[in-house]
Amino acid sequence: MSANPTACLLIIGNEVLSGRTRDANLQFLATRLGEIGIPLREVRVIPDVPEVIVETVNAVRPRFDHVFTTGGIGPTHDDITAECIARAFGVPWEKHPEAMALLTAHYEKQGTEFNAARQRMATVPRGATLIPNPVSVAPGFTIGNVHVMAGVPRIMQAMFEALAPGLAGGRPVLSRSVHADGIYEGQIAEGLGAIQARHPALDIGSYPYYRPDRSGVALVAKGVEEAEVTAAAAEMAALIRQVGKEPAEGEPG
Amino acid sequence: MSANPTACLLIIGNEVLSGRTRDANLQFLATRLGEIGIPLREVRVIPDVPEVIVETVNAVRPRFDHVFTTGGIGPTHDDITAECIARAFGVPWEKHPEAMALLTAHYEKQGTEFNAARQRMATVPRGATLIPNPVSVAPGFTIGNVHVMAGVPRIMQAMFEALAPGLAGGRPVLSRSVHADGIYEGQIAEGLGAIQARHPALDIGSYPYYRPDRSGVALVAKGVEEAEVTAAAAEMAALIRQVGKEPAEGEPG
Numbered sequence: 001m002s003a004n005p006t007a008c009l010l011i012i013g014n015e016v017l018s019g020r021t022r023d024a025n026l027q028f029l030a031t032r033l034g035e036i037g038i039p040l041r042e043v044r045v046i047p048d049v050p051e052v053i054v055e056t057v058n059a060v061r062p063r064f065d066h067v068f069t070t071g072g073i074g075p076t077h078d079d080i081t082a083e084c085i086a087r088a089f090g091v092p093w094e095k096h097p098e099a100m101a102l103l104t105a106h107y108e109k110q111g112t113e114f115n116a117a118r119q120r121m122a123t124v125p126r127g128a129t130l131i132p133n134p135v136s137v138a139p140g141f142t143i144g145n146v147h148v149m150a151g152v153p154r155i156m157q158a159m160f161e162a163l164a165p166g167l168a169g170g171r172p173v174l175s176r177s178v179h180a181d182g183i184y185e186g187q188i189a190e191g192l193g194a195i196q197a198r199h200p201a202l203d204i205g206s207y208p209y210y211r212p213d214r215s216g217v218a219l220v221a222k223g224v225e226e227a228e229v230t231a232a233a234a235e236m237a238a239l240i241r242q243v244g245k246e247p248a249e250g251e252p253g
Numbered sequence: 254m255s256a257n258p259t260a261c262l263l264i265i266g267n268e269v270l271s272g273r274t275r276d277a278n279l280q281f282l283a284t285r286l287g288e289i290g291i292p293l294r295e296v297r298v299i300p301d302v303p304e305v306i307v308e309t310v311n312a313v314r315p316r317f318d319h320v321f322t323t324g325g326i327g328p329t330h331d332d333i334t335a336e337c338i339a340r341a342f343g344v345p346w347e348k349h350p351e352a353m354a355l356l357t358a359h360y361e362k363q364g365t366e367f368n369a370a371r372q373r374m375a376t377v378p379r380g381a382t383l384i385p386n387p388v389s390v391a392p393g394f395t396i397g398n399v400h401v402m403a404g405v406p407r408i409m410q411a412m413f414e415a416l417a418p419g420l421a422g423g424r425p426v427l428s429r430s431v432h433a434d435g436i437y438e439g440q441i442a443e444g445l446g447a448i449q450a451r452h453p454a455l456d457i458g459s460y461p462y463y464r465p466d467r468s469g470v471a472l473v474a475k476g477v478e479e480a481e482v483t484a485a486a487a488e489m490a491a492l493i494r495q496v497g498k499e500p501a502e503g504e505p506g
Contacts, residue, residue, distance in 0.1 A: 014456055017293045018426070018475060019283030021460065023276075026298070030272030040270045042305075043298035045279070052295075075439045076459040077446035117442030152461065173271070186328045189370030193330035203267055205301075206329040207274065208405065222271060251273075 004170030004224065005065035007038045010056060011045040012081050013071040013151060024153045025070045032160060037170030037224070038066055048072060053084035061088075061146055066167065068160075071151030073140065075117040081148060082141070086125035089143055096124045099139050106137045132162045171224040176233035179209070179218035179252045180245040191239040192219065199232050201225065209252050218252055257423030257477065258318035260291045263309060264298040265334050266324040266404060277406045278323045285413060290423030290477070291319055301325060306337035314341075314399055319420065321413075324404030326393065328370040334401060335394070339378035342396055349377045352392050359390045385415045424477040429486035432462070432471035432505045433498040444492040445472065452485050454478065462505050471505055 009029055015021040023045070030040045041064060046052050053072075061067050072081030086093035099122035107114040121138040124130070131140035131147065133155060140149045140159045149159040185206055196204040202223040209218055219240075221232035240247040262282055268274040276298070283293045294317060299305050306325075314320050325334030339346035352375035360367040374391040377383075384393035384400065386408060393402045393412045402412040438459055449457040455476040462471055472493075474485035493500040 011296075014475075015458055015460060015473075016279070017283055017296070018287055018428070018456075019280050019285075019293075020428070020458075020473060022280045026269070027272050027275045030270055032272075034271055040272075041300060043264075043270070043296075045296035047294060074459070074461070076442045077449050078458055112437075112439070115439060115443070117446075118439040120442075152463070154463075175271070175273070184365075186365070186368060186371040189329045189373075190368070193370075196330050203271075205268055205273075205331055206327070207268060208327070210405070210407075220268075220273060222267075 005038050006041045007033050007066045008060045008064040009043045010069040014047050016045050025156050034173040037172050039173055048078045050084050054088045057088040067146045069148050070156050075120050082124050089125055091126040131159045134158050174229050175222045176229050177218055177220045177251050178237045178247040180240045180247050181214040181216040183217050183245050185217055187243045188239050195235045202232055258291045259294045260286050260319045261313045261317040262296045263322040267300050269298050278409050287426040290425050292426055301331045303337050307341045310341040320399045322401050323409050328373050335377050344379040347379055348375055384412045387411050426475055427482045428475045429482050430471055430473045430504050431490045431500040433493045433500050434467045434469040436470050436498050438470055440496045441492050448488045455485055
């Protein structure tokens with residue numbers, strides 16, 4: 001997987017750090033980024049504090065091919081992501097003519113005042129390209145390798161899908177799973193380590209599950225080479241048979 | 254809130270970054286840490302890669318009063334958290350006599366082999382103190398200001414509750430919310446910014462909500478001074494009345 005481009009996600013918002021809001025964007029982006037071959041390598045959840053946002057953006061953007069951010073691009077005082085990204089890149093934060101035109105038309109149609117707070121949503125770092133927002137008009141933007149998206153999940157998802165076709169992805173990350181009820185990690189740990197050692201290009205994982213009626217372990221092989229992922233899945237199934245259980249394909253339902 | 258001790262959470266595991274597993278620990282810890290006055294200030298999700306774990310632990314432990322980790326303390330090859338924490342602290346990773354005794358007794362009672370893989374779960378950095386695990390015996394541990402816990406939510410929660418009474422917390426973070434259907438952030442943004450400016454010690458947030466039948470905005474004030482949090486909540490309610498709506502107490506149901 002090492003030849004694939006890599007991604008980092010910054011979730012910006014006090015509401016996630018306080019526990020008020022349960023993040024719903026990480027899993028969506030992790031899954032979709034794997035599918036388009038830009039695996040997610042790190043996530044940071046950071047507060048609405050300008051210095052922290054600026055420092056974090058500048059710490060991660062040289063280390064990953066793509067940085068995605070969610071949150072902080074609305075009209076209120078705590079929506080400071082765009083301004084901080086401008087500071088991180090050392091460029092002015094200014095009204096974007098296309099975004100101003102989009103929002104002017106939107107509020108005119110609604111008969112609502114396009115006031116100063118709402119104009120913040122059309123103010124982006126100089127040199128940024130807009131990311132369309134088919135849900136609620138106010139756009140995201142890309143500058144350099146940083147893609148700035150809304151925090152509301154259905155808006156973020158629409159922005160990501162608008163962005164995805166233009167991203168130079170790598171090979172999709174493929175996954176094969178086998179599981180069995182009634183096995184324990186301690187029984188298969190040694191054999192699983194040997195499978196990982198035989199397939200260093202794969203990511204082999206072991207995940208115990210606990211259901212009201214049954215528990216066991218799911219074994220997962222991930223990688224970009226289909227033949228190798230399939231071979232590892234067969235070895236994992238054989239390992240489960242060695243401890244006297246019948247492996248089932250896929251994740252435990 | 255600045256006088257309170259601060260916390261950072263490291264979620265360690267490829268399964269969260271690949272989207273296979275939806276993290277369920279962040280929100281629990283964010284909420285509980287706020288309650289005991291050790292607000293969560295940053296979260297990082299990182300992969301099962303030794304260099305990344307070591308580097309991240311050493312980057313965050315001087316910057317926060319407490320670092321909590323979840324994940325990677327089971328018996329399989331990808332459970333490398335304890336070994337990496339030992340490397341981060343520059344101490345040996347060695348069998349802990351008390352943990353060995355606990356697990357020896359546990360597996361003897363079960364009539365199961367206490368094999369090499371399972372003995373990894375009794376191997377911790379030298380100088381670490383064990384965190385009891387009332388669910389499945391294999392302990393977590395604390396070394397310096399780093400608290401290493403399991404990734405399975407009910408085990409993690411039990412470990413945290415065992416740990417919490419011994420943590421020197423600060424003043425609980427209090428929260429008051431008001432909301433109204435049919436309002437928009439753009440209408441109240443200016444007034445809300447003024448409330449934040451009048452109460453710099455508080456964290457004032459604005460969160461739009463979308464329900465199938467209704468949408469609106471929730472306004473939240475957080476802080477440690479009850480009188481100030483209550484005053485800000487009253488000002489937020491007055492702001493909602495100014496735009497012609499009736500504020501409701503609490504979060505939208």
